[in-house]
Amino acid sequence: MKHECITKEGQELAALYALGALSQFEARAFDAHLREGCPACDFELKQFDEVVGLLGAAVEPVAPSGYVRDLLAMRIQREGSEQLAPTASVIPFPEQPVISQAPATASSPVVRSWLPWAVAAAFLLAFVFSFTAWRTSHNAMQAQLDQNRDSTSVVLDENADLKEQLRKESAASAELAQINSVLSAPSARVLQLEGQEPAPGSSATIYWDVQGNRWVVTADLPPAPEGRVYQLWFVTPEAKISAGLIQPDPAGHGFIALQFPSDIGPLAAAAITLEPEGGSEQPTMPIYVVGNA
Amino acid sequence: MGSPQDSREIKPRDQDWAALIKRVADGDQSALTELYDSTSRLVFGLVLRVVGDRATAEEVVLDVYTQVWRQAATYDTKRGAPLAWIMTIARTRGIDRLRSGKHEFQKKESLDSIGEARSATASPEDNTVMSERRTLVRSALDLLSAEQREVIELAYYSGLSHSEIALKLNQPLGTVKTRTRLGMMKLRDTLRPMLEAG
Numbered sequence: 340m341k342h343e344c345i346t347k348e349g350q351e352l353a354a355l356y357a358l359g360a361l362s363q364f365e366a367r368a369f370d371a372h373l374r375e376g377c378p379a380c381d382f383e384l385k386q387f388d389e390v391v392g393l394l395g396a397a398v399e400p401v402a403p404s405g406y407v408r409d410l411l412a413m414r415i416q417r418e419g420s421e422q423l424a425p426t427a428s429v430i431p432f433p434e435q436p437v438i439s440q441a442p443a444t445a446s447s448p449v450v451r452s453w454l455p456w457a458v459a460a461a462f463l464l465a466f467v468f469s470f471t472a473w474r475t476s477h478n479a480m481q482a483q484l485d486q487n488r489d490s491t492s493v494v495l496d497e498n499a500d501l502k503e504q505l506r507k508e509s510a511a512s513a514e515l516a517q518i519n520s521v522l523s524a525p526s527a528r529v530l531q532l533e534g535q536e537p538a539p540g541s542s543a544t545i546y547w548d549v550q551g552n553r554w555v556v557t558a559d560l561p562p563a564p565e566g567r568v569y570q571l572w573f574v575t576p577e578a579k580i581s582a583g584l585i586q587p588d589p590a591g592h593g594f595i596a597l598q599f600p601s602d603i604g605p606l607a608a609a610a611i612t613l614e615p616e617g618g619s620e621q622p623t624m625p626i627y628v629v630g631n632a
Numbered sequence: 633m634g635s636p637q638d639s640r641e642i643k644p645r646d647q648d649w650a651a652l653i654k655r656v657a658d659g660d661q662s663a664l665t666e667l668y669d670s671t672s673r674l675v676f677g678l679v680l681r682v683v684g685d686r687a688t689a690e691e692v693v694l695d696v697y698t699q700v701w702r703q704a705a706t707y708d709t710k711r712g713a714p715l716a717w718i719m720t721i722a723r724t725r726g727i728d729r730l731r732s733g734k735h736e737f738q739k740k741e742s743l744d745s746i747g748e749a750r751s752a753t754a755s756p757e758d759n760t761v762m763s764e765r766r767t768l769v770r771s772a773l774d775l776l777s778a779e780q781r782e783v784i785e786l787a788y789y790s791g792l793s794h795s796e797i798a799l800k801l802n803q804p805l806g807t808v809k810t811r812t813r814l815g816m817m818k819l820r821d822t823l824r825p826m827l828e829a830g
Contacts, residue, residue, distance in 0.1 A: 351809050354816035359727075360787040360794045389827045390819045392716025394788050395723060396762070397769040398681050400673035407676075407690050408668060411697050415661055418701065512732060523799055551795075 345379045353380055357387035362520065364553060364598040510594075517546075517555045517596045524548035530609060532558075532630035537613070543628045545609055551598075558585055558593040558611060560627055569593065570614045572622050575604040584618050585611060606632040645761050649714035657704035664701055671715065672697075674762070675722045682726030682789050692729050696722045727791030765826070772822035780815030783808055 345353075352369050355361045361369065373381055521527055526549040534541035543558035556571060563569055571582040580603055587593035610629040612622045649671070655663035675696055680689040699721050707717055773781055786792045786800065794812065798805045820827070 347813070350817070351813040354813045355787075355794055355809065357816070358784065358787040358812065359791065360797070360812065362793055362795065386820050386827060387816055389712065389716070390816060390823060391788065392712055392720060393765075393769050393823055393826060394773075394784075394819075395674070395678045395719035396715070396765045397773055398674070398677040399766075400762070401677040401680055402673050403676040403690050403693050404686075407693055408665070408672070411668060411694055412661070412665065414694065414698055415664060415701055418698070516731060520793065520795070523796060525799075 345383050349377075349380045350383055353383040354387050357384060357391045362551075362553070363517065363596065510588075514555075514557065514594045517594075518557070521546040521548045521551075521553055521555050524551050524553070526550040530630050530632055532609060532611065532628035534628055535626045537625050538627055541611075541627050543611055543630075545630070553596070553598050554582070555596045556582075556585070556594070558587065558628065560585070560587050560591050560593060560611070562587070562589070562591060563613065566616050567613050568616055568618060569611050569627065570618045570622070571595070572610045572612065573599070573603060573606055574608040574610065576607055577604055579622055581618060581620070582609075608632055646713050646715065649718075650709050653700070653704050653707050653714055653717075656701060657707070664697065667700070667718075668697055671718055674715070675718060678719060678722050679726040682723060682791075683729050688729060689726070692722070692725050696725050699725070723788070723791075731791060768826060769823065772819050775822055776815050776818055777811075780811045780818070783811045784815045784819070787812065 352361065352365070352372075356366060356369050369380075373384070522529075528547045528549055530545040530547060532543035532545065538561045541558070541560045543556060543560075546555040546557075547553075558569070560569055569585040569587065571585055573580045573582050582599065583595055583597055585593040585595055608629060608631045610622070611627050613625055613627060614623060649667065652663045652667045652670075656667060672693060676689060676693050679692045679696070680686065683689050683692060696718070700718060703721075707714070711717075712720075773784075776784070782801070783797055786797045787794075792800065794808050795805060797803075798808045801808070
């Protein structure tokens with residue numbers, strides 16, 4: 340694949356890649372090509388990236404409403420206080436100076452009579468006073484800290500919930516985008532895979548862009564037992580070809596998108612089996628879902 | 633147009649923005665506000681062009697600057713001009729929102745209203761450098777054939793992939809790819825002085 344000077348195809352890929360107009364599979368392949376180290380394509384892409392970076396400048400500027408600026412300031416402030424909360428726990432307490440001063444004067448050799456006692460008593464008083472003051476402020480700070488921690492943990496919980504929700508939503512929209520992309524191909528087909536004996540409630544759907552050799556597979560399966568994985572198989576008259584592993588989320592929903600060489604032969608069926616960790620060369624059963632092409 | 637002198641004029645502005653992004657990375661909120669004040673009209677203009685609806689575009693703008701705030705530390709001057717970085721975030725966020733499909737139906741109607749919004753905006757910070765840059769990029773786009781411009785705009789503003797563009801324009805995929813390649817090459821050649829500036 341590596342080439343010294345840019346080819347028409349490399350140029351095309353770089354231009355489409357910079358515009359974000361490649362399919363996910365093509366983009367990944369081009370990524371891999373760049374990682375292998377291709378200075379010609381790399382140079383081409385950098386320039387096209389810069390062109391794309393400039394395209395936004397062609398648009399007429401428009402002022403957003405004034406409140407957007409205020410909303411932004413509020414949002415950033417909220418983010419800022421979330422970030423600051425944990426550092427509150429490292430506020431230094433004022434015990435250090437009290438302790439370090441006491442031994443310094445006690446070791447003074449000059450004073451012998453009552454003075455050391457007076458000094459010691461004074462320091463003791465000072466220490467008790469400081470200690471009481473420290474305790475009071477410490478308690479107040481502790482209370483403040485606890486409160487902060489409570490509100491932080493509420494915020495963090497909310498944050499985690501939101502993140503989880505976002506993750507799910509973006510996973511779902513990525514999945515839909517892929518399905519949509521396959522279905523918009525003129526040669527799209529949909530295969531339904533039926534649940535089999537181990538889990539009759541299971542199901543899977545394969546969206547297949549026949550001409551583009553792209554496949555998007557969604558599956559609803561029971562959680563895989565420890566040390567086992569689900570594996571997808573394409574069955575042709577000649578062979579059973581592994582099409583990759585499927586890792587369902589905790590709710591049992593799995594999704595993969597793949598591109599396959601066009602020369603695998605006519606597809607007769609597709610199936611998902613449970614296999615030892617890492618997958619198998621050939622299906623070893625049991626079949627969880629299967630469907631004919 | 634496109635003389636080396638242009639690029640020298642444009643550069644100082646980029647340096648200001650790069651310095652602001654650096655301060656944002658250090659957690660300086662006032663730097664973010666400054667950055668917002670000097671770039672939000674460009675960002676909003678782009679996002680509005682992508683999503684086609686003011687209210688949605690404003691939500692997206694909020695997200696864009698929140699992302700700038702969070703990711704400022706990852707910005708690397710070597711990998712591109714600061715404004716290009718912000719505009720890339722803006723475009724990506726806008727297209728994400730467009731793809732989520734909620735506002736697609738409003739698009740056509742509200743595209744017409746952009747013209748009005750434009751004329752209503754005075755441009756205090758739209759300095760000559762930026763309008764110069766806009767003129768250059770627009771004239772570069774004008775040099776493309778209508779077909780080349782169409783495919784590039786569909787990819788850039790609508791976030792369509794080559795196959796989606798082919799479907800939309802009812803053209804063979806190969807034609808779409810060729811138009812994109814030729815169009816991008818022509819843009820690159822025309823904009824070369826500005827690229828070297830970045």
